Amino acid sequence: MKSTQALMPTLGALLSLVSSPALALDLRPIEAPQAGLESRAADYSALNLQSVETFLWGGSDSNNAAMANLTVYMHDKAENILNLERFKDLVTSLKCAKDSATLTVNSDDAFEHLMDAWNWTNEQENNTFVMIAGSGQCDSSNKRQPYVISSVKYDKDTNTATLGGQQSDWKTVAHTYDLHIGGMPSSKLETRDYSDSYALNFTHTIDFGKWAINAVDDVKITAVCSDCYTTGEFDFNFDIKTTLGIPDGASLTLNPKGVSAVIDPTIGLVGDLSDKKSYEKTFLTIPIDGVSVADIIELGPAIAFKGSLDIGPLKGTASITTGVTLTLNDDAEFTVDLLSPSDATADGWSPQITGDDTSVSAMISGGVSLGVVADIEFDITVLGKGLSAGIGLNPLAGVLLSAIDSSKGACSNDPDHHQYGVQLGPYAGVYLQASVSDVATVTITSETISLPTECYGFGSPLTSGASTTVVPTSTAVPTASSTSVIPSSSAAVNHRAPRPTSF
Numbered sequence: 001m002k003s004t005q006a007l008m009p010t011l012g013a014l015l016s017l018v019s020s021p022a023l024a025l026d027l028r029p030i031e032a033p034q035a036g037l038e039s040r041a042a043d044y045s046a047l048n049l050q051s052v053e054t055f056l057w058g059g060s061d062s063n064n065a066a067m068a069n070l071t072v073y074m075h076d077k078a079e080n081i082l083n084l085e086r087f088k089d090l091v092t093s094l095k096c097a098k099d100s101a102t103l104t105v106n107s108d109d110a111f112e113h114l115m116d117a118w119n120w121t122n123e124q125e126n127n128t129f130v131m132i133a134g135s136g137q138c139d140s141s142n143k144r145q146p147y148v149i150s151s152v153k154y155d156k157d158t159n160t161a162t163l164g165g166q167q168s169d170w171k172t173v174a175h176t177y178d179l180h181i182g183g184m185p186s187s188k189l190e191t192r193d194y195s196d197s198y199a200l201n202f203t204h205t206i207d208f209g210k211w212a213i214n215a216v217d218d219v220k221i222t223a224v225c226s227d228c229y230t231t232g233e234f235d236f237n238f239d240i241k242t243t244l245g246i247p248d249g250a251s252l253t254l255n256p257k258g259v260s261a262v263i264d265p266t267i268g269l270v271g272d273l274s275d276k277k278s279y280e281k282t283f284l285t286i287p288i289d290g291v292s293v294a295d296i297i298e299l300g301p302a303i304a305f306k307g308s309l310d311i312g313p314l315k316g317t318a319s320i321t322t323g324v325t326l327t328l329n330d331d332a333e334f335t336v337d338l339l340s341p342s343d344a345t346a347d348g349w350s351p352q353i354t355g356d357d358t359s360v361s362a363m364i365s366g367g368v369s370l371g372v373v374a375d376i377e378f379d380i381t382v383l384g385k386g387l388s389a390g391i392g393l394n395p396l397a398g399v400l401l402s403a404i405d406s407s408k409g410a411c412s413n414d415p416d417h418h419q420y421g422v423q424l425g426p427y428a429g430v431y432l433q434a435s436v437s438d439v440a441t442v443t444i445t446s447e448t449i450s451l452p453t454e455c456y457g458f459g460s461p462l463t464s465g466a467s468t469t470v471v472p473t474s475t476a477v478p479t480a481s482s483t484s485v486i487p488s489s490s491a492a493v494n495h496r497a498p499r500p501t502s503f
């Protein structure tokens with residue numbers, strides 16, 4: 001997979017990536033219905049050469065079902081297309097060779113119609129048609145085999161047509177097409193009974209272990225997630241439109257289904273950190289079962305889970321525990337135009353956020369935020385051309401800490417009126433970012449909300465006093481315009497690895 005994320009040099013290889021080979025869901029041809037053959041007055045229109053033809057493929061495993069729909073357009077006056085599946089029952093014999101195919105039909109009437117319909121090929125030197133032999137028609141393989149036919153000879157005695165031309169491949173014959181790949185549409189497809197739709201499994205436990213960082217001399221940072229996980233799945237659809245070999249539209253759409261993320265880090269700091277630092281580390285890469293249609297498309301999604309830590313400036317030695325649960329709305333939808341990624345659209349991604357209790361073990365001031373970056377990446381190869389696209393979903397939990405020194409008692413709700421205290425400003429947010437190959441990275445959503453503040457008292461209890469001093473800190477409570485490093489910048493999501501180039 002392409003997750004060649006450069007780790008921060010200071011991190012070292014603390015934990016190895018978990019990865020296992022993904023299986024591809026192999027889509028098989030869904031045979032086109034035969035046209036007109038059941039009507040009483042024989043209708044042989046299925047033998048006619050066409051300028052447009054649609055092919056479907058479908059497949060399922062225990063969890064997923066997917067469908068591909070390829071519509072091929074024959075633009076040129078001198079080319080047509082013929083799908084043998086459409087009159088399969090008229091064919092009594094089909095022999096396929098490298099440069100010809102010999103086809104026999106079951107009636108004189110059908111053969112008369114065939115001669116009328118196909119002789120166009122003989123009328124001009126350059127008239128050709130693409131013939132697609134269905135799964136199992138040419139040989140026992142379950143692929144559709146394209147041919148380019150440039151001449152036809154007839155034997156009326158045996159109702160046999162000898163088609164002269166070349167065996168070809170989809171890459172050559174499909175120059176102008178629309179291709180859609182995604183879950184099964186709810187409308188029934190006669191041939192199969194698919195109960196599930198194709199979705200990216202987003203139910204995973206993210207085990208950080210103990211993420212230990214030697215930030216600078218004498219400053220150590222640790223991050224531990226006691227129970228960080230994600231739930232749900234993403235439905236997706238991919239569409240591409242190509243004219244004469246040049247893509248003129250390609251898009252990827254994702255919808256969350258029951259997606260939530262729970263992040264509950266404990267972050268420890270030993271020493272004073274004078275600057276803001278950002279760290280990122282990949283903890284888990286999960287290849288998702290891909291989808292492939294022989295010779296047409298291969299789609300290999302993967303999800304990489306990274307920890308993203310933004311920390312500092314921080315003064316004090318303490319551990320900080322915070323937590324957040326984010327839930328995405330099932331109505332959310334995100335579409336990225338792979339040819340013009342800045343045209344991404346996203347609706348409904350504002351998460352529902354619930355904060356857990358936040359606590360600190362000692363006096364500390366500054367700010368820290370920990371996120372789980374879920375990078376959902378797609379490597380797509382369509383008719384020999386590759387591209388990659390991805391979204392980065394980054395739910396995060398953070399806290400701003402202000403140390404207080406007050407002779408009246410630092411925290412108003414503290415019955416013991418401790419002189420020292422820490423005012424906690426927890427916040428939670430989500431960033432959603434799309435990227436397409438090396439071309440562009442677009443921030444789709446950037447939401448941060450402040451959670452109720454809390455105050456923790458430390459030191460010896462007081463009885464009476466005078467003034468309150470908030471120890472100055474360089475970070476502030478999050479606001480949209482704040483220059484505070486943690487909540488308002490998109491620092492946590494700007495470290496995406498360059499993606500492989502495309503097209």
Ligand SMILES: *[C@@H]1O[C@H](CO)[C@@H](O)[C@H](O)[C@H]1NC(C)=O
Binds near residue numbers: 056070185
């Ligand atoms: C396949 O795509 C074509 C053209 O985009 C469309 O007209 C047709 O309804 C689609 N078929 C299915 C089964 O989705």
Ligand SMILES: *[C@@H]1O[C@H](CO)[C@@H](O)[C@H](O)[C@H]1NC(C)=O
Binds near residue numbers: 115116119122154
């Ligand atoms: C097919 O077309 C060729 C060239 O125009 C013509 O000579 C031939 O008679 C036609 N055959 C039939 C069966 O129509």
Ligand SMILES: *[C@@H]1O[C@H](CO)[C@@H](O)[C@H](O)[C@H]1NC(C)=O
Binds near residue numbers: 078125
């Ligand atoms: C096919 O041949 C005809 C007649 O020679 C010519 O007018 C036409 O441009 C040719 N078409 C192609 C696609 O070469």
Ligand SMILES: *[C@@H]1O[C@H](CO)[C@@H](O)[C@H](O)[C@H]1NC(C)=O
Binds near residue numbers: 201203204
């Ligand atoms: C999703 O992945 C998790 C973790 O690998 C697994 O336990 C779960 O069964 C999967 N769910 C589906 C629907 O495949």
